[in-house]
Amino acid sequence: MRHVTKTLAALAVTSLTASFALADGSGSIADTRTIGYVTTDLHWAFHQTQDVDKDCPEGLAGYGPRETFKELYPNGGPVEKTQLARESLKFFPNDKPMQFPYIYSKATLGVGVNLDGKVGPNDYVSATGEQGIDNALQKVLGCNAQFRRPEGQLQLFGNKFVRTSTWNRTLIEITNVDSLTKSDNVTVTIYRGRDPVLLDATGEGVAPGGTQRIDMRWGKPIIQHLKGKIVAGVLTTEPIKEGIYPWAIYNDVPTLLNWRDMRLQLKLTPEAANGLIAGYMDVESYYTWLTAWSTHHLSYGRLDPAEFYWALRKMADAYPNEKGEMTAISSALTLDMVQAFISHPDADQQQLSDAKH
């Protein structure tokens, strides 16, 4: 018994006392000053209501792979000059300019963060009245059925893989915590976990209180550190210049979201963390990420990849290249997490892992 207790003690575990589900003597925030969370849900942060006509007066996106194909090749043709030609554009979208009308969202309310600290003409107002919300991605995809909740294909399936794909087992560990309502100087570290999430009693949700071992085999590249503070129960981090957040939306195809100026804004409780990841998404990497979604899935949302690529480029609003073309687009993800104990490998385990690799 003692050896396992020692083993557990060797694991840098996190816990917090809470008003409910109290830790059984394993330490409180006063002892550990640390809390961990595991990702359970990711959704692109677009403002939407139940009224699609109000959100998108011009309607939802109408030109997906099937529709563009029908217009371009009404009489069919050789496979290599029709189907394969169109499919190749998915991988080489620069080969042809935008050919079809694209519906951009013209909403004035938006979800996200004021990334540049300015209030500009293209910025949104948040539902709570905050000005200057930067989320140009909402303009590109806010009127695409694929991205509307809850029935949108990507919202539905992509999020399902957040829980089922180990690639997506993204953790955050917050250290140097004074309390979950106020802490002036905390460090947030992003890791990948190795363990399944615990389903709750309903079988639909994820229960807090699970344990996640850090993946030091394949997860080292995503380890990132952010500085931040907790004010009134909300964690706000400073941006990091380049950030990544894994999200495989198609089985375990190992795709990453590459951000510039990535930051977190999360409401913290002892059982959950809910809020946003925000920053400027690298356009090329975002396109790669989305087109990991197969063409037939993209068809459900009438999202033609080549057309979408140009819309993305058009709305990109940051990080100009030497030609003055914007290479990143302001965006945000809603992020839902539940509390988890994060266990660090001890030195022996790490040496063994390193030796194996």
Added chain:
Amino acid sequence: MQSVETRRIRSLGRFGGLFWTGLTTALVLGIAGCANYMTDQRSADTQPAADLGPVDVGSVPRARFMTAQQYSNMIADVFGSDIQIGTPIPPLMRAPDGLLSTTAGSVGIPGGQLMQLQRAATSIATQVVDKGDIGKELPAHRSYLVPCKPKADNAPDDACAAKFIRSTGRLLFRRSLDDAQVADWVGKAHQGAEHLKDFYAGLAGVLEGMLIDPMVLMVVDTTEPDPARPGQRRLDAYSLASRLSFFLWNSVPNDAVLKAAESGEIQTPAGRARVVEMMLSSPRVEHGVRAFFDDMLAYDKFDSLAKDGMVYSRESGAVLKDAREQTLRTAYDHLIVRNRDYRDLFTTRDTFMSPALASVYNVPAVPGWAPYAFPEDSPRAGILNHVSFLALHSHPGRSSPTLRGKALRETLLCQVVPPPPPNVDFSAVEDPDANLHTARERLTAHRANPVCAGCHKITDPIGLAMENFDGAGQYRTSEGGVTIDASGSLDGKAFNNPQGLAQALHDHPGLPTCLVKRMYGYGVGGMTTAVDKPQLEYLNKRFEASGYRIPDLLRAIVLSPAFGNVAEPPAAPVPAIKTAAQ
């Protein structure tokens, strides 16, 4: 003395009458003397040593239906754990003494269940003789479960069939088959193989017949004259072997135990002691000890336990399954592996943890099951504070000091708490005044009703000390915004928290004596009565002298003369009705 009603009807089965169909429309098992199964005396060396316990006590012979777990263990032990058995045997009803096992001697078997048994037998027999499938990674069971190869796969081979029937039948029937029985089964195998042009199909038909034979499915106590007590009877060697095996292993005797029965060694004190030591050192003893505690702690209720997921979101099915497992692992490790004091089971901080369960305890875990010790500052101590006890004896959406107190008294102290009167008013606890924030406040209001107060006085002071744990077993310090008062008392001993209750239970004189009573009744297969008092007193002394060590108690029970002695069943009460002639 009643006799077992066992009617075996041979019927024409799907193979043209090749196998037995143990078909009874309602097989009612009762207290049975089983004189028809009497065997010869095998040893004269049967004088029990005086220090093994009272010699003039014994148990009533019974015929008991095998439990679902015993059936499962039997198949696993005889054929291997990869044989799938389904669920042919339904759960038992709990007896007034708090054990399921003691009701196994008085169960009815409806026709529908016989069909389930036959379906399971067909499936098992088919698997035992299957030829495997490499593509599906299925082993060729016949290659190692049938101890010979027939001359031809498509024809009878009586010699090979006899070899299988003799070896397998001996394990399933828990006694050697005589030549006539073997010849009978071989004849059936021959017919089947000939008819189906498949040796193994014929063998499967025979095995199916064995698996639904009442003498396989029932554990029948058969008796013989006791040379140590002229005019009295004792279990015969085979029945003693079965009783030992089902008690210590929760399964059938293995070859070594059957050999000791065949030779008569098991009927001698020294021989029985040797067999018992061998059995206690076997890994199978874990099955026996776990089965006993699963029964005593009423863990069969976990099979139908459900919590309100909206109230206790962490209490998933996986958690409840692991909660049961946690306490059984703890009990086996504490009592057998570490050979610790039984009473310390209620105060120990040592246990085991799984990832699912750890979420309810809100502690970190390592993958799989791992030993775990609750820290010194943890409110948890002993199995009473495990999620298993706390969740099992609660309502789906709230805790219940009454159910917990009742369970503690009945399960662990062998006391009887009367059921609530039929017209009891539960409104104070079920539709509470919003001003009553805690269970203590609600129960205080409920006890204002003098009809309710009587019983609640003996349950609630115990259960309220566990109110720091909600209906899912999660630790809490307040309810409805009010700090929980976890003080209470147990038979005059007061305490202020769950650890205090655990210590009070540890020190309660009824704790070890209740275990002795339960374990002895479990071992001999029936409720203890007043006639067992000398035996229980002897066992209590032995248990205390051993420092309350379970292996010593098991040893004392199975080596005592009473374990193998046969007692006359109590006389039927005389009807208190006067007739006209009187």
